[in-house]
Amino acid sequence: MAIQSLSVSDFRNISHLKLELSPRVNIFSGANGAGKTSILEAIHLLSHGRSFRTGKYKHYIRQQQDQCTLFAEVSSLLTQTLLPLGLQRNLEGELKIRLNGQNIDTISVLAELLPVQLLNSDTFLLLEGSPSVRRQFIDWGGFHADAGFLVAWKAVKRVLKQRNSLLKYGKLDPLVRRVWDAEFVRHAEALDQYRQRYMDALIPCFETVLAGLIDIEGLGLQYYRGWDRKRPLDEVLEQGLERDKSLGFTQVGPQRADLRIRINGVVAAEILSRGQQKLVVSALKVAQGQLLKQTSGRDCIYLIDDLPAELDRNHRHKLCSLLDELQCQLLLTCVDARAFDNCWNEITKVQEFPIEEGSLAKDHGNGSQE
Ligand SMILES: Nc1ncnc2c1ncn2[C@@H]1O[C@H](COP(=O)(O)OP(=O)(O)OP(=O)(O)O)[C@@H](O)[C@H]1O
Ligand SMILES: [Mg+2]
Structure with a gap:
């Protein structure tokens, strides 16, 4: 285009x-x-x-x-x-x-x-801003990689809104909650799989692009899905229920996903200079463009x-x-x-x-x- x-x-x-x-x-x-x-x-x-x-x-x-x-x-x-x-x-x-x-x-x-890929002075937010900026980055790729992504993304948004409003205002009938939780888990897992698949393809692409731009030893990307990697979401939701009720919203799930950009375990934004940050973000965006071209032409x-x-x-x-x-x-x-x-x-x-x-x-x- x-x-x-x-x-x-x-x-x-x-x-x-x-x-x-x-x-x-x-x-x-x-x-x-x-x-x-x-x-x-x-x-x-x-x-x-x-x-x-x-x-x-x-x-x-x-x-x-x-x-x-x-x-x-x-x-x-x-x-x-x-x-x-x-x-x-x-x-x-x-x-x-x-x-x-x-x-x-x-x-x-x-x-x-x-x-469209935008690189401007706000681009640094990808490294130093809130997880929502990095989720948007992952989701840009997920959206363009698979038509099913948007369906899963919208479903998670809809069910999460419902669950949160039940937590906040409703008397949460255990039966009703279980129905909503099952629905939430189903869509959350689908969304997570789209994101995971996309990041699995993007990370090696990013590493090659970055190596052509600048040498930053120990820099690595890790996709965090929004809940414990080793535990199923239904179990984590069940365990956090009382806290969810007191806070009035769901603490874990794909709405908490993030892309962790670290250098030997330390958040990259706390170590890199402005120019280095710009190059890392540029490499991320160039990698997205490369991958889009490779996968869909x-x-x-x-x-x-x-x-x-x-x-x-x-x-x-x-x-x-x-x-x-x-x-x-x-x-x-x-x-x-x-x-x-x-x-x-x-x-x-x-x-x-x-x-x-x-x-x-x-x-x-x-x-x-x-
Ligand atoms: N609604 C508006 N109507 C008319 N002029 C506007 C309006 N909003 C902004 N401007 C003016 O339009 C210009 C837009 O500047 P723009 O940010 O595109 O400049 P730029 O060439 O990118 O400059 P820089 O090199 O400083 O980044 C500015 O001079 C600004 O004062
Ligand atoms: Mg300008």
Whole structure:
């Protein structure tokens, strides 16, 4: 998958911008506040129905305007088709998404169409943030690896909500509870198996990618399923019941799953420098892209905000080479495009977009401004 053309209207400081993108490397450069991150944000909004910067749509609609409109033509190498995708959000909060002439109201359809990987300054959260960020990371892979994943994930969410509300408000009849627990265990085990299978495939892939980027001795990933590895969930639930009742929620289960990233037993975020953390997270995301390609032949689209930040020249080059080898579409931002000099293979199609005040710089040949 790649975005062939992108049109952004009344989004952040962009009044109207139309870009013809390279299926490979696209570099957006320019001064602080020019609108580079906003372009990545627009693509994220198109592919997820939400921004990565804010949950408040009023903040991304251009000031003094009633609505923003985004439009992309998405090309698929696999099916050799070009799909029009449009999104409109107005100040009243209405969201309209149309794909190939059809209204879309399930965001998972978009996520399936456009597997997007985002690397930005929040990326560090994957190492130092709460387990929910790492669960999202695992679940991105599970979702794209198997259609059954989403079914299991939704079932766990639904049954857990019910169990928690019984714990919190209901008089918990033992018979009723056993029925719900059996249901919970069934879906939880299914979800765990999808996650485990995905992580079993991802971990060796990650280790190879990381070794090509940086040498960090003793760094290892371990998937934690959310309850004791050696004990069945029904037994653990039974044992924790009194505490669950007093807390009003279920303490163990796949809602507690995590990815433990450690160096000789110590949480990696407590040891690694910022640049090293960025490389580890980049390796995780590159590994996901590689695995998706290997298993389904599909390409990710990488949105990488300020790639050069925190990386020295050598590591910047190594990361660019790895991304280049993936042969997928990259949208990168930086202050100065020279940061990417000599980073790409000679035959890689690199398109540069200097951005000034929400527009393409005047003397630039790519895309068009209206
Ligand atoms: N709703 C809005 N309407 C108009 N302008 C906005 C709106 N929201 C943000 N802006 C402005 O749009 C610009 C968007 O900046 P953006 O974050 O895309 O810049 P950038 O090129 O990534 O800069 P940096 O190099 O500092 O990361 C900023 O100048 C900001 O003040
Ligand atoms: Mg920015």
